Amino acid sequence: MKDFEQLVAQLAGEASMVKPAPHPYLLSLKLIGAGAVYLAVSLAVSGLRPDWTQAISQPWFVAEIVILFAVFVAASLSAALLSFPDLHQKRGLVFAPLWMFGLFLIVMWFAWRADSPPAALPLHTIECTSCIVLVAFLPTAWTFYIMRNYASTHFHWAGSVAILSAFSVGALWLRLQEANDSIAHVVEWHYLPTLAFAVLGLWIGRRLLKW
Amino acid sequence: MRKALGGDQAAYAELLRETARLLRPFLSRRIGFEGDADDVLQEILVSIHKARHTYDGNRPYKPWMYAIAKFRLQDYLRMHYADQLRHAEDIDDLENILGADVTEPAISYESISGEVLKLPERQATILRLIHQEGYTSKEVAATLGMTESAVKVAAHRACKVLRQKLER
Numbered sequence: 001m002k003d004f005e006q007l008v009a010q011l012a013g014e015a016s017m018v019k020p021a022p023h024p025y026l027l028s029l030k031l032i033g034a035g036a037v038y039l040a041v042s043l044a045v046s047g048l049r050p051d052w053t054q055a056i057s058q059p060w061f062v063a064e065i066v067i068l069f070a071v072f073v074a075a076s077l078s079a080a081l082l083s084f085p086d087l088h089q090k091r092g093l094v095f096a097p098l099w100m101f102g103l104f105l106i107v108m109w110f111a112w113r114a115d116s117p118p119a120a121l122p123l124h125t126i127e128c129t130s131c132i133v134l135v136a137f138l139p140t141a142w143t144f145y146i147m148r149n150y151a152s153t154h155f156h157w158a159g160s161v162a163i164l165s166a167f168s169v170g171a172l173w174l175r176l177q178e179a180n181d182s183i184a185h186v187v188e189w190h191y192l193p194t195l196a197f198a199v200l201g202l203w204i205g206r207r208l209l210k211w
Numbered sequence: 212m213r214k215a216l217g218g219d220q221a222a223y224a225e226l227l228r229e230t231a232r233l234l235r236p237f238l239s240r241r242i243g244f245e246g247d248a249d250d251v252l253q254e255i256l257v258s259i260h261k262a263r264h265t266y267d268g269n270r271p272y273k274p275w276m277y278a279i280a281k282f283r284l285q286d287y288l289r290m291h292y293a294d295q296l297r298h299a300e301d302i303d304d305l306e307n308i309l310g311a312d313v314t315e316p317a318i319s320y321e322s323i324s325g326e327v328l329k330l331p332e333r334q335a336t337i338l339r340l341i342h343q344e345g346y347t348s349k350e351v352a353a354t355l356g357m358t359e360s361a362v363k364v365a366a367h368r369a370c371k372v373l374r375q376k377l378e379r
Binding site for chain 1: 270282
């Protein structure tokens with residue numbers, strides 16, 4: 001009991017005025033804004049795909065890009081909420097990336113069916129995954145740096161959505177930069193590795209977000 | 212909590228005490244050992260202190276506080292069960308012990324009787340009367356013309372000698 005009173009006195013002694021954390025919506029805007037600026041700068045540096053005018057006339061390509069951006073937004077929002085111990089009491093929104101990812105799968109299914117006759121497979125394979133990893137590295141580091149300032153009590157899930165958010169920036173960049181219409185290649189070397197890294201994020205979250 | 216976030220130390224101390232009052236029954240229902248429950252409670256208070264900037268004054272305090280408490284409790288339980296697993300006996304290591312015939316007595320009735328006969332006559336008689344014939348110490352004392360406490364001491368010494376001989 002004496003220890004307890006000592007602890008209370010010590011903690012109360014350290015109770016200086018603290019700067020409250022921003023609202024998670026503001027925090028997610030910060031993550032989304034930074035990710036969008038990074039994507040724009042990366043595309044400005046690397047250039048858009050040469051056939052972009054033709055690509056944006058294909059409805060399933062546009063749908064894919066829009067939904068992928070929605071996955072990025074939903075994952076950033078979820079990452080911001082998961083940075084707070086009580087998820088800012090908005091538990092339903094935390095699962096938004098799952099819904100978006102489900103929607104993304106449906107779009108990819110239709111895009112796959114629309115890819116008839118199938119576009120020629122590009123010669124490269126793992127290079128695409130490597131590019132996504134390289135582009136996503138900075139957003140990943142920045143997202144984890146931001147999240148570590150708060151107090152996540154769901155660090156596995158938080159790590160996973162943080163990676164999903166950052167890697168969806170990488171996947172968007174590659175899709176808008178590379179002149180490639182083979183859905184089989186895109187699924188195999190762009191999106192499945194992104195998903196695999198999101199699963200790896202469960203472990204990374206435990207390592208980086210535990211407090 | 213809002214006052215505490217503004218730097219009011221007295222309000223903060225009161226908040227921590229009130230939080231502890233809420234958490235004690237919550238923890239003692241989930242943790243068997245009182246000492247451990249107190250340790251976890253203190254860890255939770257430190258965590259609340261570290262994460263206090265994530266509390267939004269416009270929302271209720273309890274869900275935020277319980278989220279941290281559950282998080283720390285899960286941490287404790289995870290470590291506790293991991294510790295138990297580390298110290299658990301491997302069933303393979305027990306095979307040698309389990310293989311032994313525990314229903315077979317190591318010492319036979321004949322060997323005990325033989326050792327009793329080797330004791331000094333008075334001690335052997337006392338043991339026989341008490342353990343074989345079922346007399347009380349008082350009755351044995353009356354029969355042998357001894358005091359009751361002397362009978363008990365003699366019986367105790369005889370048992371000690373017997374134990375030493377049989378364990379050898």
